[in-house]
Amino acid sequence: MNIVVIGAGYAGMTTALRLNRRHRITVISAESHFTERVRLHEYVAGRPSVSTPLAKLTRGTGIELVTGRVTELDLKAKTVRIAGGREVPYDTLVYALGSRTDMSLPGVAEHTYTVERASELRGRLQAGGGNLVVVGGGLTGIEMATELAERHPSWSVGLVASSTVGAGLSDKGRKHIAGAMERLGVTMHEDTRVESVDEGVLHTNRGHISADVIVWAASFTVPAVAAEAGLAVDKKGRARVDGTLRSVSHPDVYVVGDAGAVEVPGAGISRMSCAIGMPIAAHAADVINARAAGRKAQDFRFRYIIQCISLGRRDGVIQMVRGDDSPTERVLTGRSAAWVKEQICRFAFGSLGGERRLRGSYMWLKGPRRGAGRPTTHGETAPASAGR
Ligand SMILES: Cc1cc2nc3c(=O)[nH]c(=O)nc-3n(C[C@H](O)[C@H](O)[C@H](O)COP(=O)(O)OP(=O)(O)OC[C@H]3O[C@@H](n4cnc5c(N)ncnc54)[C@H](O)[C@@H]3O)c2cc1C
Structure with missing residues (x-):
């Protein structure tokens, strides 16, 4: 099968590296390097580098890399158009264009x-x-x-x-x-x-x-590529998916990371974050692999446990949350919190290398099955739907 992944952030790379390598896998990315977006505030403050060549992350996997900005999707013809006019055909598309700062306010x-x-x-x-x-x-x-x-x-x-x-x-x-x-x-x-x-x-x-x-640094929004192509999206432009992370309008398209509005049983629509974006991406790869092998695909399951905030390099807050992402009164603060946050940033990046070396190695905490929690409707405000 010819699988094209668009977007090489945490989500796109997790899916690409976890897919069965018997498929032909192509990753299309606006840049030739991976950016550790969760460290961009550190980079602004002076951290030497937060980027790694994509070629290094995919070394030895057979994944083909194409550098270029995706401008358009033709969901009928099943092609991705890149700036400059090149078209890349797909059998299965993984949409992982992520999010960016919302700059819609005047000025x-x-x-x-x-x-x-x-x-x-x-x-x-x-x-x-x-x-x-x-x-x-x-x-x-x-x-x-x-x-x-x-x-x-x-x-x-x-x-x-x-x-x-x-x-x-x-x-x-x-x-x-x-x-x-x-x-x-x-x-x-x-x-x-x-x-x-x-x-x-x-x-x-x-x-x-x-x-x-x-x-x-007020809030995140998503690229308009999905909506412009006619993929079903919610009010915020995030692509609507079913329990197996497949577009509700186009079954040959999977949506992972911030770009997708994933319903988490009991917790509303997925928070734009690596915390859930990487599990979504890993699960999408499992679903695609299962379906290609004629096996039944499982619905996505996830449980929020913490939110991590750095406060400079020597302080932080690790906020314990309930399964629906709402905060409890349990927090870890100070140097130990800064240490935990640092380990989580390392884990997020390090697990890409983990998937390269051992497909299927990324793991996460699974929550209740679908149907077990409070029902939500795509597009409604749900507690976990906002960007971090
Ligand atoms: C400063 C900061 C700190 C953060 N800290 C945390 C944290 O501690 N914990 C946490 O869980 N989350 C954190 N986040 C949020 C987290 O970074 C995002 O949720 C995460 O990056 C989403 O991953 P993604 O792969 O979906 O999207 P992205 O990381 O946004 O990746 C999308 C990729 O697609 C590419 N792309 C976009 N448009 C196109 C196009 N048209 N053509 C080709 N390529 C394109 C982009 O260049 C990018 O490489 C933080 C975000 C910021 C900004």
Whole structure:
């Protein structure tokens, strides 16, 4: 079978490396390297490198790599079109184009930095100090603000959040984060909703906030490729899939990682994260392998256990969560939390090498079977649906 994987992030690479190598497997990626996206805030702050050549990750597997931006899918003709006009045919498509920072608010694209421009932002911060504001009170904004405050004391750092910073965490988790912000000198602007951005200024419901550098880390969105091609998507543009991670509209397309809206029994739609994106990707490979071998495909099962937040290199919060991803009052903080978070980042990247050497080696905690939990409808707001 001719299997084409589009997108070479954590999800696309997990699926590609776990597929049975008797298939012809092609990975199409906009870049020739893999980026450890979960470390981009570290890279902005000064970590030497977070990228690895894809050729190194696929060495000895027979996986063909094509570098190019996917511009269009023809779901009838079963072809992927790449910038420049090349077309790549498939029997089975694995859609893994992931997510990126949502820049739809007026002025954000023109006047702010996002993790997608990590190198430019890194250079700007190294060029000299001043006043810097991070927008986004979720986990990504918290990690960015604390990392930059710790590594760049010459910059005065602020964090703007439309509600409470770390709103999805427990009281204990939030208190610890507030303490870390104070220790690192980060000024928090909570309940402050940005309405538009101009050069060096945020226009908010509470007035203007000026900054030499604005870092936008508010929320994730997904590429429009799926919706434009006519793949069934939810209100947020994430592809709708069945229990075996197959598109509900096109059974020869599987969707993995942030790009897919996967219903997790009892926990709503999958949170955009590696935490569930990699299990989804591994399971999709198992399903494709099973079906190709004439075996019955199993539904995806998963259980959330923790959320991990770094607060610079020496502090963090490991938030224990229930199966539906809601926080309990159990948290691990401080150096041990920073250590756990570091091990998880290593595991996420290291498991790609693990799959290369031993297919099927990636494992995760399985939750209840479908039908066992609270029913949800695609597109509705469910507790676990937002990006981290
Ligand atoms: C700073 C930061 C910290 C994070 N920390 C954590 C964490 O601690 N824990 C956690 O679980 N999650 C974390 N996340 C979220 C996590 O990074 C994502 O959920 C994860 O990367 C999703 O994996 P993916 O493979 O679906 O998508 P991505 O990693 O986004 O990969 C998608 C790939 O597709 C490529 N692509 C996109 N469009 C095209 C196109 N048109 N043509 C060709 N290629 C294309 C991209 O270049 C990319 O290589 C963090 C995110 C950020 C930004």
